[in-house]
Amino acid sequence: MRRAVPRIAVAAPPIAVVAATVLLWWLAVRTFEIPEYLLPTPGAVLEAVWVERDRLAWGMLATAIGASGGFAIAAALGIAIGSILGLSRFLERGFYPLTLLLQMVPLVALAPILVVWLGYGQRAVIASAAIVALFPVIANTLGGMRSVDRDLEELFSLHRAGLASRWWRLRLPASLPSIVTGLRIAAGLAVIGAIVGEFVSAYAGDRAPLGMVIVSAMREYRTDLMFGAIGLAAIVGFALFGIVNFGGWLLLRRWHASARSSSD
Amino acid sequence: MMRAVCSTTALAVAISLAGCGDPDATSRGRTSVSVQLNWVPEPEFGGFWQAELDGVFADAGLDVELIAGGPSVPSAQLIASGKVPFGIVSGGELLSINERGGSLVALFATFQGDPTAIMVHEASPWKTLEELWRSDATVACEANLPFVTFLNRKYGGENLKLVAHSTALANFVNDPTLAKQCFVFAEPVTLELQNVPVRVFPVLESGFNPYTAVLVTTREHLAANPETCRAMVMALRRGWDGYLADPTKANAAMAKLNPAMSVEAMNLAAKKQRFLVEDETTRSHAVGWMTGERWNTLAEQMNSLGKLEQIPDEIEAIFWQPPVDDGPMAPALEDSATS
Numbered sequence: 001m002r003r004a005v006p007r008i009a010v011a012a013p014p015i016a017v018v019a020a021t022v023l024l025w026w027l028a029v030r031t032f033e034i035p036e037y038l039l040p041t042p043g044a045v046l047e048a049v050w051v052e053r054d055r056l057a058w059g060m061l062a063t064a065i066g067a068s069g070g071f072a073i074a075a076a077l078g079i080a081i082g083s084i085l086g087l088s089r090f091l092e093r094g095f096y097p098l099t100l101l102l103q104m105v106p107l108v109a110l111a112p113i114l115v116v117w118l119g120y121g122q123r124a125v126i127a128s129a130a131i132v133a134l135f136p137v138i139a140n141t142l143g144g145m146r147s148v149d150r151d152l153e154e155l156f157s158l159h160r161a162g163l164a165s166r167w168w169r170l171r172l173p174a175s176l177p178s179i180v181t182g183l184r185i186a187a188g189l190a191v192i193g194a195i196v197g198e199f200v201s202a203y204a205g206d207r208a209p210l211g212m213v214i215v216s217a218m219r220e221y222r223t224d225l226m227f228g229a230i231g232l233a234a235i236v237g238f239a240l241f242g243i244v245n246f247g248g249w250l251l252l253r254r255w256h257a258s259a260r261s262s263s264d
Numbered sequence: 265m266m267r268a269v270c271s272t273t274a275l276a277v278a279i280s281l282a283g284c285g286d287p288d289a290t291s292r293g294r295t296s297v298s299v300q301l302n303w304v305p306e307p308e309f310g311g312f313w314q315a316e317l318d319g320v321f322a323d324a325g326l327d328v329e330l331i332a333g334g335p336s337v338p339s340a341q342l343i344a345s346g347k348v349p350f351g352i353v354s355g356g357e358l359l360s361i362n363e364r365g366g367s368l369v370a371l372f373a374t375f376q377g378d379p380t381a382i383m384v385h386e387a388s389p390w391k392t393l394e395e396l397w398r399s400d401a402t403v404a405c406e407a408n409l410p411f412v413t414f415l416n417r418k419y420g421g422e423n424l425k426l427v428a429h430s431t432a433l434a435n436f437v438n439d440p441t442l443a444k445q446c447f448v449f450a451e452p453v454t455l456e457l458q459n460v461p462v463r464v465f466p467v468l469e470s471g472f473n474p475y476t477a478v479l480v481t482t483r484e485h486l487a488a489n490p491e492t493c494r495a496m497v498m499a500l501r502r503g504w505d506g507y508l509a510d511p512t513k514a515n516a517a518m519a520k521l522n523p524a525m526s527v528e529a530m531n532l533a534a535k536k537q538r539f540l541v542e543d544e545t546t547r548s549h550a551v552g553w554m555t556g557e558r559w560n561t562l563a564e565q566m567n568s569l570g571k572l573e574q575i576p577d578e579i580e581a582i583f584w585q586p587p588v589d590d591g592p593m594a595p596a597l598e599d600s601a602t603s
Contacts, residue, residue, distance in 0.1 A: 035365025181317035204407030216408035
């Protein structure tokens with residue numbers, strides 16, 4: 001019989017690592033007398049975040065909208081494309097290299113042309129996020145579709161199940177753990193894609209997204225504000241990851257070992 | 265020009281681990297120094313290439329390595345941290361980074377007139393910068409730069425839509441309503457050669473006119489190597505004099521290093537930037553000459569715009585330049601022997 005792990009034992013390791021990292025950071029700045037334009041102290045970053053809280057809150061919201069939009073498109077398209085490619089080896093051989101291109105394409109180089117195609121604002125940001133986040137969803141969906149139990153496939157064949165029924169009742173549920181893994185990876189990537197998109201396509205002003213805040217802060221040597229904005233972008237990524245994780249747990253908790261073990 | 269985000273942490277750690285060391289070294293009987301440019305080889309750096317090609321650096325006892333910059337190269341931090349002894353920044357950047365712990369000293373101001381401008385399509389309705397700034401146009405620019413805040417203060421700009429600025433011109437060409445930040449001798453020249461007619465509004469006409477493309481070093485480097493710094497400035501003056509007389513040789517050399525800009529474009533750009541390099545001050549002193557009054561004006565303007573918390577106590581301490589009649593250039597080896 002397994003004993004439940006106390007909550008403090010779960011929370012302590014990450015808290016200790018984060019605290020030690022912040023302490024080392026502070027010590028490094030003090031010991032090596034690193035000037036502010038190279039690396040601010042953790043305290044300076046927190047102060048900048050507090051002073052600029054309104055602007056950064058709007059920035060987080062704008063970036064979260066861009067990243068979520070891109071993630072949603074990547075999730076829908078990725079599951080659809082992965083499922084279609086999983087139908088036949090011919091389709092997979094034909095189209096998989098093309099999807100691989102999405103992984104290889106340097107987004108920083110592609111982003112300016114997205115502005116030409118889609119104009120300034122959230123559309124280019126969402127497209128940028130979707131492009132980066134799409135491949136892991138396709139790859140993991142395809143992997144899931146390819147690893148469906150052969151005996152179950154034959155059972156569905158015996159019952160002359162149609163393509164849609166086979167996908168809905170067998171392949172999609174069997175692929176879910178793999179798809180959730182792909183979505184977790186995509187969640188973090190979507191935020192990176194959104195930030196890169198914002199570098200070249202965002203509107204400036206008091207409600208500018210975090211990508212624009214990062215560029216502006218860097219240009220003014222405000223490393224405190226820049227680090228603060230980067231930290232908040234990471235929080236947006238964590239939040240999106242958490243939502244995906246929770247959704248995955250809801251879908252898998254009753255029958256899959258990965259969700260059951262995490263809920264123990 | 266957009267200077268995008270760099271890995272500041274990595275840079276800081278690298279500096280801490282490696283130490284700054286002596287950035288100057290002696291080789292072939294000359295002092296080896298590097299200059300970190302803040303952009304790719306273009307006519308704004310013409311004097312450097314001219315000095316190299318004419319052997320002026322060599323005559324001055326210098327072996328100069330010109331390091332090309334780009335949108336992601338953190339030039340100012342590299343110089344301020346001592347990774348390179350010399351480099352190019354804007355006047356505003358110098359004041360900003362010094363307020364955050366840097367110790368940059370200006371040695372030579374290439375542009376007496378700031379080349380920053382806003383360009384619009386010739387068919388657009390805006391005839392002046394003020395008209396544009398009071399409209400509801402979309403302007404691609406670095407919105408946090410001091411000149412944008414200055415224009416907002418002067419002309420309002422409440423209805424403007426400011427969007428991210430990138431070096432790519434495709435979106436400007438495609439959008440006849442878009443206005444875009446540029447250098448008067450760079451993007452408009454490229455577009456002119458592509459038969460895209462534009463109207464250019466220099467920002468300096470609004471009253472905001474910082475020194476631009478400023479050669480800087482750190483206070484520590486200047487104190488330890490005054491002869492090297494002197495030799496560099498004297499050589500650069502001669503280089504610029506040569507480039508202004510005939511830029512074709514240097515332009516051909518730079519065009520080989522920057523395929524994005526043809527020799528034809530460079531020659532045209534060199535003509536267009538001339539009035540920004542030369543003015544009454546440079547004619548009565550020397551090219552690249554700076555005055556405390558100009559630096560003070562910039563510091564006061566940046567302070568009033570909220571871009572600088574304090575005006576430096578001693579404005580004279582942020583720039584240094586050898587007198588015009590400083591005699592023949594002395595070889596710079598003395599410094600390396602003593603440093």
